[in-house]
Amino acid sequence: MARLFTTHTAWTARFLAAPTVLGMADTSGIELIHPMWEGRSPAPVGQKGQNNPRWIVGGQLCFILNQWGCICAWGCATANVYDTPFHSLIAQFQD
Secondary structure: OOHHHHOOOOHHHHOOOOOOOOEEEEEEEEEEEEEHOOOOOOOOOEEEEOOOOOOEEEEEEEEEEEOHHHHEEEEEEEEEOOOOOHHHHOOOOOO
């Protein structure tokens, strides 16, 4: 899943909004299949991880929003990682 998001990143760059002084960053889990069905297919769909209090098999999206709620940047990772891959994305908007 993350491979597909990274190949199409350049397409979304032209639609990103400009950052503002106020902003917000948040991650959201995307469940691709129910954890009970994990491992029944020869082609893995995503990684198993925990999002909020429940287990998911899929990935995570991180959005950085400006003060009007428009997306300034985004990133993706598999569901089995913590939010640390998104720290470098957030650091771009520190100043």
